[in-house]
Amino acid sequence: MADEVKNEELKGNQFEGKEDYVKDVFEEIAEYYDKMNGIMSIGMVNGWHKFMFKKAGDITGAKVCDVGTGTGEIAFMAAERVGVDGEVIGVDLTPGMLRIAEKKMETLTLPKKVDFRQGDALDMEFEDNTFDLVTSGYMLRNVTNIQKAVDEMYRVLKPGAMVIVAELSKPKNPIVRLGHKIYLSLVIPRMGRRYDKGKKIDGKQAAYDWLTSSLEGFPCRDEMVSIFKKAGFSDARFYSKSMGAVNIYVGTKPSQ
Numbered sequence: 001m002a003d004e005v006k007n008e009e010l011k012g013n014q015f016e017g018k019e020d021y022v023k024d025v026f027e028e029i030a031e032y033y034d035k036m037n038g039i040m041s042i043g044m045v046n047g048w049h050k051f052m053f054k055k056a057g058d059i060t061g062a063k064v065c066d067v068g069t070g071t072g073e074i075a076f077m078a079a080e081r082v083g084v085d086g087e088v089i090g091v092d093l094t095p096g097m098l099r100i101a102e103k104k105m106e107t108l109t110l111p112k113k114v115d116f117r118q119g120d121a122l123d124m125e126f127e128d129n130t131f132d133l134v135t136s137g138y139m140l141r142n143v144t145n146i147q148k149a150v151d152e153m154y155r156v157l158k159p160g161a162m163v164i165v166a167e168l169s170k171p172k173n174p175i176v177r178l179g180h181k182i183y184l185s186l187v188i189p190r191m192g193r194r195y196d197k198g199k200k201i202d203g204k205q206a207a208y209d210w211l212t213s214s215l216e217g218f219p220c221r222d223e224m225v226s227i228f229k230k231a232g233f234s235d236a237r238f239y240s241k242s243m244g245a246v247n248i249y250v251g252t253k254p255s256q
């Protein structure tokens with residue numbers, strides 16, 4: 001009964017104890033995060049990331065911050081593009097995810113290493129107006145205050161610089177939405193069981209059940225664009241990918 005109540009509490013994006021829960025989830029799944037990501041996205045994740053950098057344009061020599069960098073996939077793509085004169089910093093809350101990122105980096109030939117740092121997206125250590133580009137993939141669902149996270153991205157960007165954020169969402173089309181719901185609520189938790197073994201994290205849900213719950217009440221498309229506009233991004237917009245299962249949000253901090 002106690003477990004049922006706790007699971008009920010988790011049927012939404014925000015709940016008490018979320019920060020600790022999220023950190024423990026990613027600590028638990030760090031080892032197999034990349035493998036599961038590839039399987040769950042049916043290999044589409046790389047295409048979403050390529051699209052993000054297409055939107056960024058030429059970033060040679062740029063200073064980039066990848067927020068909620070996890071195992072570093074987006075940060076590594078940025079590092080390849082900024083070259084030796086650029087700089088990429090990857091920030092994440094969970095040490096286990098950063099350990100995997102560091103381990104992967106040993107096997108890569110990058111123009112320059114990514115500087116991975118443990119930190120909170122809601123209170124970053126950087127000065128105002130530091131970066132030429134801020135990227136973030138699938139982190140916003142995991143934070144306790146979405147507006148604050150986007151405000152922070154805005155703060156650390158230089159005037160005239162871009163933010164590019166990828167996030168999951170529920171598709172708009174009712175038929176696609178139903179298929180997506182079945183996939184998220186039945187298929188993914190079942191696939192995830194192979195890795196998370198159904199083990200409840202912090203006495204709450206298993207890691208791959210969180211993927212589904214985190215979308216409940218999570219803002220997407222125009223609602224998310226409003227959050228970016230409120231932060232100050234004047235031209236905030238989104239691009240839907242994979243029939244609306246993923247959105248790429250883009251915005252520019254106005255030049256002063």
Ligand SMILES: C[S@@+](CC[C@H](N)C(=O)[O-])C[C@H]1O[C@@H](n2cnc3c(N)ncnc32)[C@H](O)[C@@H]1O
Pocket residue numbers: 022023026037067068069070071072073074091092093094097119120121122136137138139142143144
């Ligand atoms: C779904 S993973 C995405 C990782 C990576 N961006 C990717 O594209 O695969 C979400 C990441 O956000 C991190 N995260 C959650 N809350 C955070 C916060 N407040 N500050 C920084 N990172 C956070 C988690 O530790 C996790 O590594």
